[in-house]
Amino acid sequence: MSDNQEYLENLGHLEKRLKSYEGRPSAVAGVAKDPVNLPMIRHWCEAMGDTNPAYNGPDSVAPPTMLQTWTMGGLSGHTGRTQAYDELLALLDEAGCTAVVATDCEQEYVRPLRPGDEITFDAVIESVSERKTTKLGTGYFVTTRMDVRVGTDLAGTHRFRILKYAPARPREKPQAARPGPRLRPRPVVNRDNAGFWEGVRQHRLLIQRCTGCGTLRHPWLPGCATCGGPDWDTVEASGAGTVYSYVVLHHPPFPAFDPPHAVALIELAEGVRMISNVVGVPYDKVRIGLPVRLEFRTYDDELVLPVFRAGQEEVA
């Protein structure tokens, strides 16, 4: 048997073992250490800067995104934890996937949680991906799903994904020494903000508007922070704005950028703010209150970004 055949056989064997963990519980009949309570809600809201009145007062609900918080075990761990998850991680360690990074989480909310609710939970290893190669290295995505309940009622689900991987070897040459163009980083387009980037592609700057209470918001989000409403439409920005704040980046150097350059928080005439670049003036002429006007700049075949131009007469 050649080395290559042996390698593939071992890999197949490993992947079979990894897959055997799918569907196995990682926590059974877990019980939250505390019921849903106002002090934890208050600390959360302070840390997040969330002043939504729904989260305090006698009829308060817990912020939905606190879902996982109620199930956290702290330093001493939580009840109900099984061996399966630890075994799976140990198996990946043995296979050389010794590094780990949390990649994302997804939550679904079924019913609101209120102070006094006693939380229980179960968790399952939902999936182990095929072998994937990322910039970090080669490894496996492991997704767990936690079902959070009050009594027998499902309150929500929390999916958590990690990448367990063998770190890639450092590149032989640092990136700065490589020839070729330095492309600007791509925006992260997801289902919540896809409409915004579609607008940008068409040279339209679209602001989300809650159809419940009319509040404008940016960046795009699935719900309204003012009234909690999930429904929205858009309005097109007029393009007028001012510099609300800015920083000048000197270091570290980054391919595609030519430091120093100014990154500005632009307040649009409609009232929402967005991070962008100010063009048309040197970085050291950018000032708070500087009037600017929207334009769309094409950076390469795939990338159009909204930027804001300041008039030379404004900074003279």
Ligand code: ZN
């Ligand atoms: Zn609203």
